[in-house]
Each structure stands twice: as structure tokens, then as C-alpha cells.
Amino acid sequence: MKTIVAKFGGSSLADAKQFLKVKNIIEANKDRKYIVPSAPGKRFSDDIKVTDMLYSCYDLASQGEDYIPLFDKIVGRFDGIIKELELDLDLSDEYKKMQFNFENVAGRDYAASRGEYLNGIILAKLLGFQFIDAKKLIYFLEDGQFNAEKTNSRIKERLLIHEYAVIPGFYGKMPNDTIRTFSRGGSDVTGSLISRGAGANIYENWTDVPGFMVCDPRIVKNPKIIRTITYKELRELSYMGATVLHEDAVFPVRAAKIPINIRDTNDMDCPGTIIKSCDDEQPTDIITGIAGKKGMSIISVEKAMMNSELGFCRKVLAILERLKISFEHLPSGIDTLSIVIETAAINGHKEEIINSIYEEVSADHVEITDGLALIAVVGRGMSGVKGTAAKILSAVANANVNIRMIDQGSSELNVIIGIDDSDFEKAIKSLYKEFVD
Secondary structure, eight states: OOOEEEEEOGGGGSSHHHHHHHHHHHHTOTTEEEEEEOOOOOSSTTOOOHHHHHHHHHHHHHTTSOOHHHHHHHHHHHHHHHHHHTOOOOOHHHHHHHHHHHHTTOOHHHHHHHHHHHHHHHHHHHHTOEEOOGGGTOBBOTTSOBOHHHHHHHHHHHHTTOSSEEOOOSEEEOTTSOEEEOSTTTHHHHHHHHHHHHTOSEEEEEESSSSOBSSOTTTSSSOOBOSEEEHHHHHHHHHTTOOSSOGGGHHHHHHTTOOEEEEETTOTTSOOEEEESOOOSOOSSSOOEEEEEEEEEEEEEEOTTGGGSTTHHHHHHHHHHHTTOOOSBOOBOSSEEEEEEEHHHHTTTHHHHHHHHHHHHOOSEEEEEEEEEEEEEEOGGGTTOTTHHHHHHHHHHHTTOOEEEEEEOTTSSEEEEEEEGGGHHHHHHHHHHHHTO
């Protein structure tokens, strides 16, 4: 018998109707043994996520202001779900504990975690599963860093005695018994950790999209769904701005070689996207995905005979290191060095950076140019396929877009181009048309 860990996002558990969809999905396959819920998300476009309500409510309470009207709205969300599902469940004692802890300043992490906690209790009741508080499984160190060793050990130990369980996502416990959360979207991380600890055959991540898309649907209408993608490709696309999974959620299951299946709660028959360590089969498509981000800058450094000067690049990068600024890419020529960096990271430091480079490496010319966008064309099928780079350049040229930079990784997994911010959308549309349409 297999073991499947299924994580359901906020949109999948926003109201009673969505809860029943989740119930049908879980009961359709008895291998779905461990369920990780998020807090209730938006029910409609102008709605407010429960986690955001909890943050606001706690802020009011901790400042001694009247938080009760907002608290009552939060209670109403959960009690409304319970009533519509006709469950024999009373959360009054939980609400009283929350009020007490809000008024006694238990922390914003505690407040935010209550959405997943209460949703977990409701879902466990609906399914007839054991409820396990995440603070009994997920641990952090005193400095706030995640305690991977203790967490993995405790998950393995606890799940041995529970064949079916609901474990709320997003939070765990500090050594002093207080609650600590992962960053927003951290229920993905919990699902990944439970998958690794349970030795799952697959980690299902149920959301409100039919899978990982080739490119941003806000730019290209109804883009193709990627049916299979490797962890390496996902890492490249996520780094360039593609968002489906919390970035930290990938590493626990990747290390354990557990595939992730992105699925659509509103269309349970759709196969979604499989993310796995490697793909033995030759992909049918040359590229897997296209992603990018705006708001980049280029630091351009010129110096005659730069290539023969030992330590030149190190000295330049040391300037950025002192300012705690990381770079994205480092294309270079014989007498030129370009450093691609997020504009926001160097705002307020530009003059200092330029002056320091002149002073420390005696550069002939230094300038910083803003308004750059990066686009990555990613795909394991690109390796060994002749003319791929030419097709990329041709597609961008056909869109009347000027390329400011080009960089290809040594793995031949991606090609990154730099263009003007203003050309970002039309370049992506042209690339999609060239490789996918």
C-alpha cells in the first residue's frame, strides 16, 4: 500500500463547499493518509484571507485597542464552515484561548498559525482522521532556524502510530514552547517535511490551478500546462519568478527523491504537473518553461587588460559583499565586467559602489544602468538540440526587442537574456509563440 501526503491550499479550504471537494478527493484514494491544510483563503476576489485577518486582529489586541469586532468575524468564518458541514464540533474553548493569548501578547506567529490550526481541527473531524498539532512535529532552534534533524525524527516516530492524520501547515514550536511560523506559503514546507518523514511515495499539492504553466498566465492567455518537470528546472523557473510552490518546500522532498504532484482541487480528474528528480525519457518539447523578472540593474566595469589582472573580479565583488548585496549574474569580456543585480538592493548605495570600484581596482569606467528585465528560457530538452539559442534570439528580434545581455548556464538547462523592462511582456509572448504555439 502506498503513502500519499496531500497538502491543500487556502483556496481549497475557503468555505464549506471547498471542504466537501477536499473530502471527496481524499476519500477517492485510501493512500491519501496524511493531510496538511492551510488557513481559509479568499472565497471571492474582494474577500480577505483569514491569516491576514488574524494578523490585523492580533495587532489591535496587542496594542490594547478594540479587536473584538474583527475577532468575531474570524470566529464567524470558522463557525460558518462547521455549521454548513453539519459537524458536531464546538470550538468555543479554542476561541477563548486565542483571546487570552492575543491579550497577553503571545506573538504574531502564534496569531497567524491559528488559521491552519483551526482548519485542521475541522478537517480532521470531517474526515474522521486523527488531528496532530504541528507543534508536536515541527521544531525550530533557539535562533529561529528550522531544526531539521529533530523534526524528521519526531515525524517518523509519531506517524508510525497514526495511519491517517491531519497536520496543520505553516508553523512549529520553539524551544521555549512558543509558536514560530515559516514565511507566507509555508504550509507547502510542512507538507514536504511530512512527506519526507512519512516516506511518502508522492507529495500532492492541491491548489486552484491545473498545474505548473509554461509561462505567466497574466502575460500569455491560457498557457500550456507542464506535465512533467524536474527539480532542477523548477529551481531555475522559481528563481526567475515563477510561483506555484514555496521555494523551501522543494528541498526536503527532493533530497528524499519524492515526486510532487501539483493538482487542481476544482478539477480532481486533471493530472496536473509532476515534479521529479530526473526524467529518463527524452522530453517531447525543447523547452519546459519561460519565466522572468523586472527591476534589475547592470553595474558595468571597464578596464584595459582586466583579464590579466589577478583578483580583479574578487575585489569588485568584495565591495558588494561589504554592503551585503548579492548578485544575479556575472557576464564578462576581456576588458569588461557586468554585474546584474536587483535595483532595490543597490538603491541608496549606487554612488558608494561606483566610487569604491574606481578606488579599489582603478577602473577606466564604471556606470550603473537601471530598467533591466531578465527572462529565462528553461528546459532539459535544450541540451544537444541545435539552433535553440538562435531560435530564442530570432523570436526576440521578431518582437523588435533589443537584447542587452545573454547568459547560458554550463548545464545547458537555461538561456537567460536581459532586455529593457518595457519589452518584458512582448518578449515573453514572442518566445511562447516560437517554442509552444
